[in-house]
Amino acid sequence: MKRWTLCGKWLIIALLTVGSLWASGQEAMADSPAKVVSAAGGYDYGIAAWSDGSVTGWGYNKYGQVGDGTRIDQYVPKKISGLENVIQVTAARDASFAVTAEGEVWAWGAGYSDSVNGDPVLPYQKIELPSKLEGLSDVTSIGSNGIAGIAVHKNGTATLWYIFYDSDYKKHIKYVPLKGVTGARAVQIMGNTALILGQDDTLRSLSLYNDYYGRYRSEEELKAPEILKADISRIAISWRDAFLLRKDGTVLRWNADSQKFTVVDGLKGISNIQTVGYNRLYALKQDGTVWQWNYNYGGNAKPFQVKGLSGITAIWGTTGLTGLAINKKGEFLAWSDGYRTGLAEGSGSAHNDSDTMVTHVQQALSWTVNGKSVNFYATSGVVGNKLYVPYTSVFGAMGVKISHEVVKATDPKAVPQSQSIWTFTYGERSVSINQDKPNSEIFYMSNSTVFPLETICEGLGINLKWNKATGEVVIQS
Known part of the structure; x- marks a missing residue:
């Protein structure tokens, strides 16, 4: 049985198309009615907001940061219930946030989602779904470092929020209006400092701690905030470094x-910037190409073009080691280089642009069996363009x-000495799979054994249709 496992916080397989764990992006996105409008990622996981107002999450999920109400790592994006009309998502470390068109802010993951005890199906892995931050309203955008966050309101003011515990160890969320902040357009937290981008393209700093x-x-x-620089259109933060995109x-x-x-040096004609981890700057040029600068790899490091990315219209960063993007075709892409992460898997040296791996992000799957919607907690998978389920x-x-x-085994010299056989029966038909044989099509993902659904349905004479553009799976027994 093949295992896809976690090593520390490195998710070995997710969004991998070479091999391949995910459906072909060209096929999966061709007729998609919804497009990504905002995306973000923390440590080894990702979230995305779509044009229909929905949100999907995938990857490492120990703290419930994926948002599906479990601690189970998800190898295929899942639609997050309870979130509607979302226009922006933000993620940092192991916490996730969303802003709705109504100006609400929702949060989940580390610090925000507590364990749910006594669940009969998931007694140890159930966790709270996203919850609304009641102290925030009329919000247009947010920034967070995973510990604290700042919300920008429609009137240009801003509010700091953070979690604290009282003397009885009861959790509370504190909301602090940022005095003197007016005309704000966007904000980021850099250590203990807020960097505030004004509607007048002026960048200001404010000590928070x-x-x-x-x-x-x-x-x-x-x-009162201090003026740092004028004529700035975007900001991107990575630890103690801030990158500022000038209007030129x-x-x-x-x-x-x-x-x-x-x-x-080497970056001109840039329309957007994002940071990834603690050592990468991604820059989107006006011609639709993406450039990368590994700025902590020595004084001689220079920006280089990321191969495999063209016609890009928007990019987003993560606090992991993966970038996210959408192109003119509406395809949702992820890429990484030199490291295994929760969003894509690369190989080779992080210094070499030729080792970049660009992958397509699979649509979230929905399941209908005999006319009824079916939901389940454990992860599903897409391996070699085929569906796998627990x-x-x-x-x-x-x-x-x-x-x-x-x-x-009857032969005492046989290796292995025993064989594990799974049998699926429907009416008079049966399909048996020996998981100890090579290429048995049984995998172990996120503490679950998963089986080749399409192979089993075909053998049992059950009709299965999978719309790879929308993620809809319809099964008729």
């Missing part, structure tokens, strides 16, 4: 320690019975 008391400042302690298409780097502005998924609704037996 009281080092003496070891806490965030109260409203009375906040000072050039990029500046500002370091919080040196307090100096330097021009990033036995606790659609088989019960299909009327398929599953049996499992271990058959010992």
